[in-house]
Amino acid sequence: MxxxxxxxxxxxxxxxxxxxxxxxxxxxxxxxxxxxxxxxxxxxxxxxxxxxxxxxxxxxxxxxxxxxxxxxxxxxxxxxxxxxxxxxxxxxxxxxxxxxxxxxxxxxxxxxxxxxxxxxxxxxxxxxxxxxxxxxxxxxxxxxxxxxxxxxxxxxxxxxxxxxxxxxxxxxxxxxxxxxxxxxxxxxxxxxxxxLFGFVVVHGIRKDLANISSKMKDIAEGDGDLTVRLVHNKKDELSELADSFNNFVQQLQMNINATIENVNGLGGIAST
The missing domain is CATH 1.20.1420 (A middle domain of Talin 1)
Structure with a gap:
């Protein structure tokens, strides 16, 4: 591709x-x-x-x-x-x-x-x-x-x-x-x-951008499910964008999980 x-x-x-x-x-x-x-x-x-x-x-x-x-x-x-x-x-x-x-x-x-x-x-x-x-x-x-x-x-x-x-x-x-x-x-x-070729290229880019934008919007406006990932199978610049976004969400998920674990740990210490 x-x-x-x-x-x-x-x-x-x-x-x-x-x-x-x-x-x-x-x-x-x-x-x-x-x-x-x-x-x-x-x-x-x-x-x-x-x-x-x-x-x-x-x-x-x-x-x-x-x-x-x-x-x-x-x-x-x-x-x-x-x-x-x-x-x-x-x-x-x-x-x-x-x-x-x-x-x-x-x-x-x-x-x-x-x-x-x-x-x-x-x-x-x-x-x-x-x-x-x-x-x-x-x-x-x-x-x-x-x-x-x-x-x-x-x-x-x-x-x-x-x-x-x-x-x-x-x-x-x-x-x-x-x-x-x-x-x-x-x-x-x-x-x-x-x-014709320009139309195909522009249409493809717009379609891929719309798809990525829609998924990002779903993540942003949804229930905060950080396990959702963008899927873009084409090997182009938009694939790099999707990978960067997925890495960001994954890192955010890891940070939130770590924060939750720390909060739970502090709560356990306080209860004792």
């Missing part, structure tokens, strides 16, 4: 265990969320934004090549060189952010360079009037096919990066909800256990 002190210690330990469990889960969730947020901020979002920008750059390159031929403006070709350089830098940045994507990015980069070189050559020769008109249509058709393939693949790449970003955001939200739910469950369970 646990003592009152041990029962209280167990109650405190139960509360501490619940608090530590909640703190541990919260810390793990925070650490995991910090990692995910860092990946979203430093990797996935920049790549997604860069992929969107590259699609806009590709569209700009195509329009500017067409416009340079229509206007016969070679300066637009030089401007496209700078624009294509930005496209290349974006591809390189994407590979730095996520080396695991190097293969598909290299494929896009190769196809983009193939399109740019062919478009630049066709546009330049048309502006200069040095292109063979009999082959110009075939070259333009092949280059258009390359552009369509490149546009489709870059759009797919952008969509994949967007899906990955959204998936991580959903994962982050799910982990937050899961951690919150787990902490709430553990906290609720701990509170219920603490309340």
């Amino acid at each position: 646990l003592s009152i002190k041990n029962k209280i210690a167990l109650l405190v330990a139960l509360a501490a265990t619940g608090a530590v469990s909640i703190f541990t889960i919260g810390s793990q969730s925070l650490k995991s969320n910090t990692t995910l947020v860092s990946e979203l901020k430093n990797s996935y979002y920049p790549i997604m934004s860069s992929a969107t920008l590259n699609n806009a750059i590709l569209s700009q390159l195509s329009e500017r090549f067409n416009l340079s031929v229509t206007l016969g403006d070679s300066e637009l070709l030089l401007l496209n060189k700078e624009t294509f350089s930005q496209l290349t830098k974006n591809f390189d940045k994407q590979k730095q952010l996520q080396p695991s994507l190097a293969q598909p990015i290299n494929s896009l980069q190769t196809l983009a360079k193939q399109y740019f070189d062919a478009s630049y050559d066709i546009a330049y020769r048309m502006i200069e009037g040095t292109i063979d008109l009999s082959s110009a249509a075939d070259l333009a058709a092949k280059n258009t096919q390359i552009l369509e393939t490149l546009t489709e693949r870059m759009a797919q790449f952008e969509q994949q990066r967007s899906d990955e970003f959204e998936s991580l955001v959903v994962t982050l939200e799910n982990e937050n909800n899961s951690a919150r739910s787990t902490m709430l469950t553990i906290g609720s369970a701990a509170l219920i256990l603490i309340a």
